[in-house]
Amino acid sequence: PSARLCIMESEIVAALYKGIKLLMEKETAAAGGGCSDDCPAELKTIAGIKVSHPDNRMAKHFCNDYYNSLPADKQKLLLLCCKSGYENADSGMGLYAMSPTDYDELKPYFDKVIRDYHGITGDLKHINCWDLSKVDGLPEGGKLDLAALGLGDTSMRVRVGRNLKDFPLPGNMTQQDRVNLELRMTGAFEKLMADPAYGGNYYSLTPDTKYSIDQTKYQELVDAHIMFKDMSADPYLNSAGISSHWPYGRGVYVSEDKGFIVWVGEEDHLRIMCMKTGTCLNDVFDRLQSCLKVMEAQEGCEFAISPDYGYVTSCPTNLGSGMRASLHIKLPFLTKKGKDVSEAKKAAKTLGLSVRGVGGEHTEAGEDGTVDISPSARLCI
Template sequence: AEEEGGKFDEYLAEAAEVRENNPNNLCARFLTPELFYSYSPEEQEVLYQITRTGVENPSSGTGCYAMKPDDYQTFAKFFDQVIKAYHKPAAKNPVHVTDWDASDVGNNGVLDMTELGLDELSMRVRVGRNLTSFNLPGLMTREERVEFEKTMLPAFDKLISMEEYGGRVYSLTPEFGPGEPNPNKISDAEYKKLVDEHIMFKDMDADPYLKSAGISSDWPYGRGCYVSEDRQFIIWFGEEDHLRIMCMKKGTKLNEVFDRLREALSVVESLPGIEFATSKKYGYVTSCPTNLGTGMRASVHIKLPNLTADGTDTKAKAVAKPLGLSVRGIGGEHTPIGKDGTVDISPSARLFIKEKEIIAALYNGIEALMKEEQAAA
């Protein structure tokens, strides 16, 4: 065929080998030479960057990240297949709808865990958001990462001036440029403390999937977070998505973190320099196709001593999966469970589901999971 001798032949042969040996790797499953070479030489360079993580890490489940806000459109032939296989939409032509009005879920909008016989839990709701005006993190240069951080500063200044959201910026960027110091720079010890408090994200350089995708490149330039005075409203910048916006607190009413995030988001959206990238088909654009749609993960830290009696999350995961719940460790994705059997649980669905349905699914999921926990005694 005319593709013979193409620049990416060796790469695509490697992908074919991964496809053969790792049937769960969605990137490799759909990355064929026919598909790859149907794009222009310029687009091929981007598709290479999009798919590298799946080819270099055969054990990947998804194995690809978007590099530009409109990649889900440009590379629809590829991403549509990955997204369909991962999100398994129930409808033939699914439409993603955004709806944050949770006033009719639970008990008149109240999702109170004391009604499930539970005490205070650590609750968190986050959304991933990206700006239309920058490449996604996998394709950003060091200069662009710093430029992006500087773009966010006027927006953060605006938040600092507000009663409800006032706080400060913590940045890991060593300096903005030669002779241009970073006024928000924190020490390694301060960074470590923020990670331990679940406020700041982990060292991304340690994640092989993010590394292959270029998402952790230039670490720690352009990385940091905004934290409100009460420590419950947080914006990460420069992680897997340009922004991860979240509310977190210990309490019993899930709707409190959800509703506060809803309000905070409308404020953030109105700030200077902020325009969130969206896709007609897939809602809010995120680097990872698993997060598309709502970009939302709503979680609690909860003790499941019976389901984790063997010291692992194996049984908890098996029980949680049919309930539509994911189980993570207490330090987040790819971390171990707590010594006392505490795990992080969250509804798995992000796309073709409404925001209000996610928070209701967390509440109902906790109820169902606690029954399984008691049955495992």
Template structure:
């Protein structure tokens, strides 16, 4: 765990007397890591100020995890000059595509630290903006606390209902006052979704069946442009968009596909091959889940030190390479793939 690597007794003594204006302390920053020895980083931020006040601990952890020197962050959503055609027009490999970003609002604490009154005010502010969306982004907001069983089952069916957060986030304080002032907004066609009050104040999601990566990406871009000037997102010139978990800093973007790779994924070096392509692998239902029938969730591995454009290009190139490897393995009728394919 990176927390234990970087938190020396001297640094602990130096930082444990500090508190942000929202009451976030070193102890709260590291509580999840203390509770769970299998945590990757072991730290969470309670607000924007956390990244400055506890930078002697957080910045080395972020550098170690990301490999980025924190010299600065640039955002670039342009796709000019990049291929935008369908990656898998026959649907042989890719089941669905999703691109999401995490966002927090600059004037509020993040979900681990936010108080009940501010949580309600944040929800009201966000819902007002969401209600003004037009065209294919227009939709309905569902407060979690008021969902009927029929509404809940419908959202579960469409794979968009988020549940109470995991044990790591529970220790970080994200689950306080559950489920009050949390909810889900979705467009009529379920291709645009916003989670309010999960790990970050907002998870803004574009998704659709099949392999239309460019369509999914551009829908998200359009939504973010509509939010511009209405919601002031927490961000930093070095760290990019500020998130509760430092693993999401930078673009805070995760672009992914559900892809069927039954032959290739049997190889013991499958995950290593994905890593060499700059890709991360999860199970069928995301983090901490297992694959089924050779179906994996494959996404960009890096969010900090890259642009949104970089993520799109790397994912597209990497997924194309994986499909070629899978095709080669199927033709051989053998689960192994020769080196170099």
């Protein structure tokens, strides 16, 4: 023990004992968690990551005793959920659910990770509510007008992640599962396309279908920020199994006015979003609520919901509302004209906001300092 002053003799010897105990626990973890020779290699890897990457929440909260208490099939499932985290030690989360029921069936483990990430203590019961009148501190009448904040026309987007309750989550889907889900959703989109209030088209990346598109059209949609990028280039999603079987089962529905979009087969079964360039956030928020009601009314579109965690998503970071509301604003001084977003991220974090580049996560700010800003919270909000 280092202390000498203002510490009792009994405390010094106790500190020695306690310190050695903790030190030996770290040594054991570094050696593979005290596993026997026949211990799964994954557990030894996770134990090492606990020490080398303490911010990896998958490893931080992994408990060998809990793992050993599970039947063989659940042990296999738990390691599958953890795979992205132990194959990518630098993960901040490192954990993905593989089926809509995982959060509840593996709750003793998932709950610790969820509470850590979302900063929740005490009771955890998510409630979904779209009523702005129940939120304090808003302008009279609930109009969220960016013009009142000195902003002109702004790119605004609100989206939610949703998963169908009767399919595995993307990390554990077979190629046929992905194709079958897309086929089901195509039927729903055809009804939207026939409705003058929506219209539009569906674009599929699955080869040889009625709605298949070529690489040129796909790149055009990506460049217009309408379609998601090839996920097979993402090591975290690769390890999680989410990017498997690319491009089968992937596509996007786009309404006639291009303001309502549904991604199929990304990190979640569906990413449903509304977007608009303007100054009133209510326009995209209210439209998304209406579109979700239409989607949920379609046959076969029952979304997975956890009793405690709300809408189920592949990644625990998006649980609850599954919502991300964002807009593009210029922060030239906080980003050094797009060259460095670290100051912008630091300033935003203290306000409960996240900063991304204009192309999404892991992209850079625009040359004029334009960044994508959104609230960080998803669960119990």
